[in-house]
Amino acid sequence: xxxxxxxxxxxxxxxxxxxxxxxxxxxxxxxxxxxxxxxxxxxxxxxxxxxxxxxxxxxxxxxxxxxxxxxxxxxxxxxxxxxxxxxxxxxxxxxxxxxxxxxxxxxxxxxxxxxxxxxxxxxxxxxxxxxxxxxxxxxxxxxxxxxxxxxxxxxxxxxxxxxxxxxxxxxxxxxxxxxxxxxxxxxxxxxxxxxxxxxxxxxxxxxxxxxxxxxxxxxxxxxxxxxxxxxxxxxxxxxxxxxxxxxxxxxxxxxxxxxxxxxxxxxxxxxxxxxxxxxxxxxxxxxxxxxxxxxxxxxxxxxxxxxxxxxxxxxxxxxxxxxxxxxxxxxxxxxxxxxxxxxxxxxxxxxxxxxxxxxxxxxxxxxxxxxxxxxxxxxxxxxxx
Numbered sequence: 232x233x234x235x236x237x238x239x240x241x242x243x244x245x246x247x248x249x250x251x252x253x254x255x256x257x258x259x260x261x262x263x264x265x266x267x268x269x270x271x272x273x274x275x276x277x278x279x280x281x282x283x284x285x286x287x288x289x290x291x292x293x294x295x296x297x298x299x300x301x302x303x304x305x306x307x308x309x310x311x312x313x314x315x316x317x318x319x320x321x322x323x324x325x326x327x328x329x330x331x332x333x334x335x336x337x338x339x340x341x342x343x344x345x346x347x348x349x350x351x352x353x354x355x356x357x358x359x360x361x362x363x364x365x366x367x368x369x370x371x372x373x374x375x376x377x378x379x380x381x382x383x384x385x386x387x388x389x390x391x392x393x394x395x396x397x398x399x400x401x402x403x404x405x406x407x408x409x410x411x412x413x414x415x416x417x418x419x420x421x422x423x424x425x426x427x428x429x430x431x432x433x434x435x436x437x438x439x440x441x442x443x444x445x446x447x448x449x450x451x452x453x454x455x456x457x458x459x460x461x462x463x464x465x466x467x468x469x470x471x472x473x474x475x476x477x478x479x480x481x482x483x484x485x486x487x488x489x490x491x492x493x494x495x496x497x498x499x500x501x502x503x504x505x506x507x508x509x510x511x512x513x514x515x516x517x518x519x520x521x522x523x524x525x526x527x528x529x530x531x532x533x534x535x536x537x538x539x540x541x542x543x544x545x546x547x548x549x550x551x552x553x554x555x556x557x558x559x560x561x562x563x564x565x566x567x568x569x570x571x572x573x574x575x576x577x578x579x580x581x582x583x584x585x586x587x588x589x590x591x592x593x594x595x596x597x598x599x600x601x602x603x604x605x606x607x608x609x610x611x612x613x614x615x616x
């Protein structure tokens with residue numbers, strides 16, 4: 232049995248394998264409501280054999296959206312559509328998860344296919360009006376981004392209440408896993424990063440103060456989420472710029488998350504800073520997941536340029552992470568998990584699904600990809616040491 236296809240239990244939730252689909256925005260929602268598009272999109276991923284499928288960044292308030300196309304859970308009426316998606320995923324054997332998010336300084340933007348920049352007159356003509364955005368401090372994430380307002384005390388309280396209310400709605404919708412988004416330059420990452428947090432109150436300054444708001448929200452979600460269901464947190468292990476969050480900061484943050492009952496750290500990177508000053512390539516974020524796992528004892532999920540079953544199997548079999556999230560490859564091939572099961576010889580003999588073409592392609596490209604991965608991983612030794 233391939234290690235990748237060994238079931239794993241998180242609290243009382245059983246995943247049929249170690250393959251997950253991470254949250255990936257689709258920008259197809261209407262006023263925060265999911266549509267038929269989302270039903271088909273997440274349904275095909277569940278049918279594709281993944282153990283866990285996490286619904287895209289779901290805004291906890293209208294102003295928490297990245298764009299007007301974001302999914303939301305700020306209204307009770309939004310529960311029904313998501314409940315149908317969660318129920319279908321469960322019926323196909325996949326565990327349904329959802330990520331709760333606040334875009335903060337990266338809010339009020341265009342959908343990517345409209346330009347991916349600040350909303351302009353053409354967007355307003357389409358009915359997409361801008362709104363005021365907030366962050367830890369009145370500092371843009373980098374050149375070309377909108378300048379937010381610093382979140383005041385009342386704003387902090389509202390954000391905490393919005394996350395709590397959205398978590399209750401996610402539970403009502405039938406999700407088994409909830410993930411708190413603390414990565415990629417969005418609101419909670421803006422508090423964690425010294426590049427965007429210049430506050431002088433209890434939420435700024437020292438590392439412990441910068442951790443405070445994300446930890447308060449994680450603690451509240453843990454109290455709301457049932458004791459038999461796992462809580463994930465997505466982090467940027469390092470900011471794009473080396474002067475920002477470091478892997479040592481993230482290990483310390485993960486230790487604090489462990490203390491409030493978080494079960495899995497979903498380890499990504501970047502988001503603050505246009506440039507990315509760290510090693511990049513196949514599996515370049517895997518060393519960060521390994522470091523967090525090794526130093527804290529927490530389970531981790533590795534993500535980022537993991538492109539074939541043999542690479543994913545290596546991540547789990549060698550103990551770099553407990554789960555492997557397949558993002559872009561899952562969008563290209565929603566049957567990635569079924570194909571991987573075949574390629575690794577883990578499929579039951581009577582399995583009705585056969586796919587020798589992807590298996591042959593992975594085998595032919597295996598040597599080249601392995602060399603590229605090894606090069607990327609060796610370049611990351613400084614962060615994994």
